[in-house]
Amino acid sequence: MASIELVGLSKVYAGGVAAVDDLSLTIGDGEFFALLGPSGCGKTTLLRTIAGLEEATGGRLLLDGKDVTTLPPGKRDVAMVFQDYALFPHMDVTDNISYPLRIQKVPGEERRQKAARTGAGLGLSHLMDRRPGQLSGGQQQRVALARAIACQPAVFLFDEPLSNLDARLRLEARTFLKRLQHELGVTTVFVTHDQAEALAMADKIAVMEAGRIRQLGTPSEIFHRPANVFVANFIGSTPMNLVPGALFGDRTEGEDDVLVGFRPEYTRIGTDGPYALRGKVAIVENLGASMLVSVQVDGQSVQALVPEGEEPEVDTWVLIAPDPRRVLLYRAGDGELLEASVQAAR
């Protein structure tokens, strides 16, 4: 059990690229923490820096209050699950799971028993004699998890834990991982580029871009009140509508250069309201239980998610209006959320 504290942590590569840029944040004991961002945002580098596989070029890293900035990876009491799982191909499942114990010089018999117990907990009992090459992707992942659990670390680090699984398995694994983390109660940091994964699993999310944290918060905070246009665009299965304030005339509470943000999920078609716009239906996409309607308003595409059966015909003119309580205003210049406007809308 441990908290993780980053104090002005930086990782600058030899070429001058700052993969992690003066980052400060605290991850609480037992928290399931997601590092979320597009590829190249530095999330994996940050994770590897916490693990000790990359050396920080500035700042400090504290695990459970202890400064570990310069400790080698093996001395930090962390366990990492790699994106490709990194199971040793020449060892069977038992040897893989008990490898950390072998390094800790635990006697062979105790090692095997512990591996068997941990494996059984993850439903691997019938696979203990197999080599990784004879396992499916989901089984390999569970072996990698078992190996991490077997060494009883203070912190788990998962690098894109679900990205090597196929879509259906990924949903299962998501639930499984969340339950596992909850049961073990071990502080866990995981890296993902999939916002849905982060929202579904994490207690807290840090959205990263270019080595910096753009927003830190609970999944619900991040989903409902993205702190800036970048996060607003990145979070949500359909991106947030960001419409120039000019389209609404003088209805945007006196602010001049603003972007009006609202999620397609909170947007209705055919109802009037303070932010209603008129436009022509361009495309209707079937998402199963709901329909994603794209409406052209003055050359700007605005999307609304409507229940199945309520979608308008293509090429008809409609009113499209966000729920006024869900409207967010962003400053056009730097894309930051305007606090005042949020209060006003409530």
Added chain:
Amino acid sequence: MTTPGAVVRRILFYAFLAVVAAFWALPLLWLVFAPFDANPGLTVKLPDVTLDNFRRLGESPYALSSLRNSVLIAGGTMVLVTGLSALAAYALSRVRLPGRNMLLYGLLLLSSIVTGTAAMVPIFLLMFEVGLIDDRSGVALVLTGGLLPAAIFILKDFMDATPRSYEESARVFGASPFQVLRHVVLPIARPGLATIAVWSLVNAWGDFLTAYILLRDPDKSPAGVVMYTFYTEGGQANLPLISAFSLLYALPVVVLYLFVNRRYGFRFHGGIKS
């Protein structure tokens, strides 16, 4: 396929293959038959079966001890080449060194000179200066120098093909660099190591020139050199002895090849089947 032209082409093609096959097969047939022939010549003929040639070989003062020398020299070379090239290849694969590829290609180019004929005088002088003339370990060292670059080159490919995450995973669990090498890197590169071991052994086993030049005492000479001394009183090549000795000389390598090929499979490129 049924046009006369095609049939003729096919016949010619197989005739050509038969000639090529005969070209390679005849010396091997000679090696199989001649040692058991009471009166071997330079042609392949069914033998007048006898084991007399081997008995006479046993009476030769240097024949069997030379095989032991061969084992010592080739075995030593194998251990040195495999061990050193594994360490060097791992380092070169993992450490970003400016001009790394230039270094490798340069070494590779130079290595053909080291054990080649051209450098024999300087090598002789060098070994003379360091006092390794007429010393079997001197021969093994020179052979090692000649084989190392190619061995490093081949092994580096194996190391490159091993994902770093294996090693990083072991490191996070607290493994020391030496443990990472022993538990993870070497086992995964095992087919490569087996290839290098056999390849260096065979090369050293078949060496003539280096040992011929660096060794004085016939007691220390390996089989390749001793075979060169099998003459009759008349100055003719002593074919009964040479043929029997050739067979003994060739067998260990063939057996080794079969064993390693069965056990590990020969590969000259890296790659993980996971």
